[in-house]
Amino acid sequence: MVRASAYRIARLADPSAVIGEHDGWSRLDRDPRATGTATRAVACVLRLGTRLEVVTYSPGGPARSSLDAETLPGGESLLRRALTYEDARYTRKARLADACRALGAPVELLACPPAAAPARARAPRTAVVLAGPEALGDAGLTGQSAWTVPLSPRWCLHFWDGAGRETTAVTAALVLGGRRPAVAWWWSADEAGFVVAHRSKVAVGHQWGGSAPVTGESTAAAGRLLAGDFGVPDRALAVVGLLRRTDLAPADALALLAETLGLPAAGIGRESTASLVEWAAGVPAAVHTPALTGVAAIRYACGLRPRKSTP
Amino acid sequence: MSTYALVTRASAGVVTAAVRAGRTGGFVVEDPLGVIVLFDPPGRTYASTGRLARPARALVRHTGAPAWLLLCDEELAEAVLIDGEGEWALRWARDWEPPGDPARYLADRQDWDAYCADLADRFGAPDRGGALAMVRNDPVPGERRVPLPDLLRRLCAVFDLPDVAVGRSLLDGGEPGLHDARRVDAEPQAGVWHRLFARA
Numbered sequence: 001m002v003r004a005s006a007y008r009i010a011r012l013a014d015p016s017a018v019i020g021e022h023d024g025w026s027r028l029d030r031d032p033r034a035t036g037t038a039t040r041a042v043a044c045v046l047r048l049g050t051r052l053e054v055v056t057y058s059p060g061g062p063a064r065s066s067l068d069a070e071t072l073p074g075g076e077s078l079l080r081r082a083l084t085y086e087d088a089r090y091t092r093k094a095r096l097a098d099a100c101r102a103l104g105a106p107v108e109l110l111a112c113p114p115a116a117a118p119a120r121a122r123a124p125r126t127a128v129v130l131a132g133p134e135a136l137g138d139a140g141l142t143g144q145s146a147w148t149v150p151l152s153p154r155w156c157l158h159f160w161d162g163a164g165r166e167t168t169a170v171t172a173a174l175v176l177g178g179r180r181p182a183v184a185w186w187w188s189a190d191e192a193g194f195v196v197a198h199r200s201k202v203a204v205g206h207q208w209g210g211s212a213p214v215t216g217e218s219t220a221a222a223g224r225l226l227a228g229d230f231g232v233p234d235r236a237l238a239v240v241g242l243l244r245r246t247d248l249a250p251a252d253a254l255a256l257l258a259e260t261l262g263l264p265a266a267g268i269g270r271e272s273t274a275s276l277v278e279w280a281a282g283v284p285a286a287v288h289t290p291a292l293t294g295v296a297a298i299r300y301a302c303g304l305r306p307r308k309s310t311p
Numbered sequence: 312m313s314t315y316a317l318v319t320r321a322s323a324g325v326v327t328a329a330v331r332a333g334r335t336g337g338f339v340v341e342d343p344l345g346v347i348v349l350f351d352p353p354g355r356t357y358a359s360t361g362r363l364a365r366p367a368r369a370l371v372r373h374t375g376a377p378a379w380l381l382l383c384d385e386e387l388a389e390a391v392l393i394d395g396e397g398e399w400a401l402r403w404a405r406d407w408e409p410p411g412d413p414a415r416y417l418a419d420r421q422d423w424d425a426y427c428a429d430l431a432d433r434f435g436a437p438d439r440g441g442a443l444a445m446v447r448n449d450p451v452p453g454e455r456r457v458p459l460p461d462l463l464r465r466l467c468a469v470f471d472l473p474d475v476a477v478g479r480s481l482l483d484g485g486e487p488g489l490h491d492a493r494r495v496d497a498e499p500q501a502g503v504w505h506r507l508f509a510r511a
Contacts, residue, residue, distance in 0.1 A: 007468040008475065012343055024464060024478055040342070040490040041475065059490045116461060122441050165429075168421035186421075195414050205414030211449055212413045212420070222413075 001025055001046070001105050002032040004039035006115035013038035020112035027109045033057045042070070044103050052083055052095055056103065075102035123189035126273050127169035128159040130263070132180030136287050140300035142172040145291040147280035154180075155263070161277050164291045173197040181229045185254065187269050192250035194257075196225055206243050208250035219243040230261040313483055314388075314463060316476035317348040317367050319378035327495050329373035335366035336496040338487040342473035347489065352482045360389060360400070367393050377434050381463050381476055388459035390466050392430050399430055403448050403462050423447075434470060442469045 002009070006021045013035045020027035028035060036043030040059045047053040056070040057063050064070050071079050079102035082095050097107045129135070135156040139148040144167040148158045158176060160166040167175075169184035176182045177197035185194045193207025204222040206214060223240030227233050242257055255269030267276055280286045292300050319326060323341035326348060330337055340347040350366045352358065360382060367380040377394035391400045410416045428440030446465045448457045457465075460477050467474035479488050 003475075005464050005468075005474050007464065008344070008473070011471070023458065023460060024474065039475075042490075116457075116465075120442060120445060122445065166425070168418075168425045170418040170421045171425075184421075193417055195417050202414045202418050205412075205417040207413065207417055210420075211451065212416050213409065213411050214413050218413045 001027050001100075001109055002036045002039065002041050002043040003105070004035070004041040008039050008041075009035060018115050020109055021115040022106045022108040022113050025106050025109055026115070027112055033063070044069070044105060046096055046099055048092055048096055052099060054079065054083065054099055054103070069103065071102045072104040075104070078102040122191070124272070125186050125188040125191075126159075126271065126276070127166075127184065127186035128157055128268065128276070129169055129172045129176055129182055129184050130155055131158055131173065131176035131182035132156065132178065134178055134180070135176045135182070138176055138178075139287065139289040140292045140297045142167045142175045142289075143291060143293055143297060144172070145289070146172075147277060147286055147288050149280050149283050149286040151263075159276055159280075160273065161280075161288065162273050170195045170197070170202070174200050174202070177201075183226075183229070185258075185268055187251040187254050190250065192254035192269060194226075194254070196222070196229065208246075208248070208253045214243075216244075226257075226261060230263070232260075232262055235260055313480045314381050314383035314460065314477050315350065315352070315363060315480035315482050317350070317370065317378050317380050318345050318467065318472045318476050319348075319371075319374065319376055320345050320472070321374040321376035321378070322346070325374050325376075326370065327493075329370045330366075330495045331498050332373055333366055333369040333497050334500070335369075336494070337366070337481065338489070338492040339495050340473075340476075340487070340489045340492045342475065342489075344467075344471060344473040347473055347476040347479070349476075349479055349481050349487050349489070349492070358482075360391065364391055364393065364398060367391070368398070371395070379434075379466070379470070379472065381466075383459050383463055383477070385459075388462050390463060392434060394433055396433075399426075399433070401427070401430070401446075401466070403459060405448075405459055407448055407450075409449050431469075436470055439469050 003025050005024050006018045006026055009015055009018055009026055017028040017030050017035055018026045019029045032043035036057050037059050043057045045055040054069045055063055055065040058070060067080060078098055082098040096110055100107045133156055135158050136148050139146055139158055144160050145163040146158055146160050148156050150156050169186050173182040173184035174197045177200055182197045183194055191207055191209030195205035196203045204225050206219060206222045220240050223243050224236045227236035227239050238260055242260060245253060251269045258268040323346050326346045327339050330339060335350050337348055337350040353362050364380055371378050371393045380391040380393060382389040386405050388403045389400055391398050410419060424444040427444035431437055431440035431443050446462055448462055450456055463477045464474040475489060
């Protein structure tokens with residue numbers, strides 16, 4: 001065992017030696033001296049045959065064994081007991097656990113818990129907001145450099161153009177949601193979802209993939225609201241059923257939802273930010289707004305008339 | 312085991328000079344993955360995050376390089392990014408329960424993702440924002456909840472920083488518990504006021 005995480009061993013030594021990890025310690029499948037030296041960490045060996053053998057290594061220091069092994073302050077007597085005490089009721093596991101405690105190594109490593117996977121970045125995400133036509137004028141208030149594309153007399157599609165800092169889709173939906181609802185949609189290889197904002201308040205949401213607390217009640221509420229907001233109340237049951245499906249890839253489920261709701265934006269669930277930007281640049285009525293904050297955004301929103309511009 | 316440590320990519324020489332120039336001494340460790348500083352505990356029994364961060368702020372001012380201050384006890388883990396513009400904290404509570412409403416959860420999660428992206432950008436590693444956002448301790452059915460120190464270790468791994476700093480603190484005792492830790496004391500401040508207070 002060595003007092004170094006699997007991450008540290010992977011960066012400084014041979015990661016293939018790690019067979020378990022707990023609380024910053026790792027269990028190795030080989031003598032830990034070299035790993036301890038490379039990671040500049042204390043290491044120890046526990047061998048239990050007919051007798052318990054203990055060896056400790058300090059980085060750059062000599063190996064110490066048996067009763068001379070390096071323990072925590074005050075751990076000497078516990079180590080002595082683990083090494084010498086003879087009693088049939090003193091099981092092998094208890095002896096090893098006591099030795100671990102004396103050395104300061106976590107006893108959990110005896111059970112060899114698997115090494116924790118490093119934090120993995122999630123897949124690139126595309127996010128858009130469907131909002132009422134007021135979004136053409138209010139887009140500057142979202143604070144991001146974005147395109148707003150009219151899809152129909154009732155709906156506009158608003159999305160970040162990839163320049164500068166992105167405003168989260170939910171925040172953009174809360175800004176753009178006024179008398180009409182606004183819906184934030186997002187999708188990636190791992191997850192896809194939406195949140196509906198009514199009068200600048202979050203109403204319902206759902207996500208395929210990820211760890212959102214989706215329940216039967218939440219899908220029923222989200223399905224009914226979506227069907228109502230998009231003018232297809234007769235498809236509410238189909239929408240609820242779709243929200244509860246787990247057999248589809250998240251982005252495919254979202255694309256199917258967009259079709260079920262009769263949305264004119266066929267790109268939902270399928271396009272990337274770059275392809276959406278390319279598409280918007282070719283739509284005559286699309287409006288591009290730069291990233292604005294504070295008073296500049298308000299002035300822009302008050303004075304803006306929908307017009308075509310380029311980023 | 313508590314954690315009260317600072318990790319930075321500034322060079323050991325610059326960090327040592329910064330500790331010496333500050334008001335709080337401590338141990339400086341030159342690790343292959345970065346530099347660790349264990350500050351001496353503040354004089355009072357109770358120390359807020361603001362008080363604990365004071366020597367870290369002074370150090371960052373001196374080095375000019377952003378640094379993470381890692382704090383952890385049994386209830387709360389905290390990683391505070393300190394740079395020339397201010398400080399930004401990430402906090403994880405042991406018994407954290409996310410909102411039960413999916414809409415609220417998803418909105419909060421997007422805010423968290425954006426905040427993490429901003430912090431990664433400030434630290435000079437904008438490509439690590441996504442990985443940082445995954446350092447969370449949401450309960451997952453059937454899985455053990457991530458222990459608080461492991462969250463700080465994951466954060467260190469995201470930014471290629473020395474995670475051996477986690478679990479190290481001078482709040483519980485005077486031993487740094489790290490290999491090659493060098494004691495660095497703050498040099499006495501010059502000036503009339505400091506001499507006057509020192510005499511008092």
